[in-house]
Amino acid sequence: MGLFYALQSEYPVIPLFIFDEAILNSLPKDDARVAFIYDSLSEINKELNTFQSSLLIKKGNTQEVWQTLIKEFEVKKVFFNKDYEPYAIQRDETICELLEQNNSLTYSFKDQVIFEEKEITKADGLPYTVYTPYKNKWLEHFNQLKPLLEYDTTEFYTNFYQSNFDFPSLEQIGFVRSAIKVKPYTLNTLANYQDTRDFPAVDATSYLSPHLRFGTVSIRKMVNFAVKTNAAFLSELIWREFFMQILYHFPKVVTHNFKSAYDGIQWRNNEEDFKRWCEGRTGYPMVDAGMRQLNETGYMHNRVRMVVASFLCKHLLIQWQWGEAYFAQKLLDYDLSANVGNWQWAAGTGCDAAPYFRVFNPDIQLKKFDEKGIYIRKWIPEFDLGYGKPMVDHAMARDRAIATYKAGILN
Structure with a gap:
């Protein structure tokens, strides 16, 4: 969603991706998830090339990367999608402070969830800690929203900054390919999801989860599909948001018992x-x-x-x-x-x-x-x-x- 609004601003847009060393340094060099992210970015870059634009790829300490970017470009505005994990929240707050000190405006957007951490709460404003009442309130709010809007950015592609940034190799980022691959997702198996999901030999799952995790598919698109197709599948998507708001409100659960x-x-x-x-x-x-x-x-x-x-x-x-x-x-x-x-x-x-x-x-x-x-x-x-x-x-x-x-x- 951040990209959708960035492309409608008065400035040309440089699409940026930073490989964060604070995350990468703990991973094996053949981590398949990094290769999947890299390949997804490569596809985006190829599409941008058709509009005489390109992705700017950086790797390093995020604060140091931004300090360099501020010197290299006249950064007027920065648009980004929110993350709800403790490390990401702290990182993004630090970067926003840095940008604002350098007279850059920052704008954050809800993108990977339908409802954020404070949108589905009990009557007293406290977070739900039991799934079923959370789900019921989620559905109540959702029924007031639907159909969900999907944000098509293609009509604004001419607003990208004209560039031909070097696209690094996977090895230049410090990784090599793994024999393990992320599979393409399919929605063809979900019509009977409630009947087949517990039987591993049937292999009737969608393989959607890595794509949701890394943002290569829209949660709004998937929820719109689930509403029309299968209530059990929709419940799994709501579980995802339930756990995300638990993590936000109770960050101790990363290492400690909730109870x-x-x-x-x-x-x-x-x-x-x-x-x-x-x-x-x-x-x-x-x-x-x-x-x-x-x-x-x-x-x-x-x-x-x-x-x-x-x-x-x-x-x-x-x-x-x-x-x-x-x-x-x-x-x-x-x-x-x-x-x-x-x-x-x-x-x-x-x-x-x-x-x-x-x-x-x-x-x-x-x-x-x-x-x-x-x-x-x-x-x-x-x-x-x-x-x-x-x-x-x-x-x-x-x-x-x-x-x-x-x-x-x-x-």
């Missing part, structure tokens, strides 16, 4: 157990298939995510933060708010979480959602050759988890 009463849990945090979980060697086929899918492709089916997360926290009594950090490394659709929210849901320590005494039985989950073993055989080729024994007995692990949680809950 502080669970801070007293005595986790086992066994490093060898964690390693076996990461590698998909637990002896529970659905857990192992999910982890192998993640390691090989950067994707994991949503139902399987719940099973593997519950197994780590409940069966192995390993802190959710360990699993959240591993998913952050591997998931192509990694989103801080959703990842933290879902991991705390599985661990029972978050807002509107599964109760601590709910312990998924991986074998029952397998029978319910992959009865013919199609999914597990795809990711565990040795399954029929005599698969290994489970690393922990379910009944024992369940009793241990419930007792440990019960003893650790602070009154």
Whole structure:
């Protein structure tokens, strides 16, 4: 949305993307997400070239980059879309202060959500911490808005700054290509989403999440589609915004339990157990298939995510933060708010979480959602050759988890 309004200002527009070293420095050099961002920017640049314009790509400390840009260009106005993660909020505030000190006006816009953190609140103005009433209020507000406007910028493309900036190679940014790729999304599978979404072998998911995460598809377009197509799919999009507003109002959830009463849990945090979980060697086929899918492709089916997360926290009594950090490394659709929210849901320590005494039985989950073993055989080729024994007995692990949680809950 920021671009839409920038192109209608009185000044020519330089489209800018900064590869932020504060984020990049923690990533492996073959991170597939960076390559996806790079390729998406390359496509944008090619389109701009047809209008005698180009993308300005920079890499570095964002504040230092802007200090250089202010000296190089006469920056009158800066338009950007808002981000709701704690680091991004602080970064953007610092840059805005710098720009305003140099007589540049800044304009921020809502773009990656339908409703921002303060638009859907309880009657007293406080944020919702339970999903269902949040969803109901979200839908109430949405029904007053629809149809959502989509912002087509193509008619204003002649307002771009005439330029031919050098477009760096991926290697110049400091990265190389990964064998893992982001798949193109499809909406063809969503008509029966509520019937197929729990069955990983069906492969009926949209692969939309990385595209939503990195902004290569409009959330307004997707919500308009979901409203016409499938209520269950729309609910998943609302969950996304629920977790984003939780992160905004309660930034402690990045590293701490939303429910502080669970801070007293005595986790086992066994490093060898964690390693076996990461590698998909637990002896529970659905857990192992999910982890192998993640390691090989950067994707994991949503139902399987719940099973593997519950197994780590409940069966192995390993802190959710360990699993959240591993998913952050591997998931192509990694989103801080959703990842933290879902991991705390599985661990029972978050807002509107599964109760601590709910312990998924991986074998029952397998029978319910992959009865013919199609999914597990795809990711565990040795399954029929005599698969290994489970690393922990379910009944024992369940009793241990419930007792440990019960003893650790602070009154």
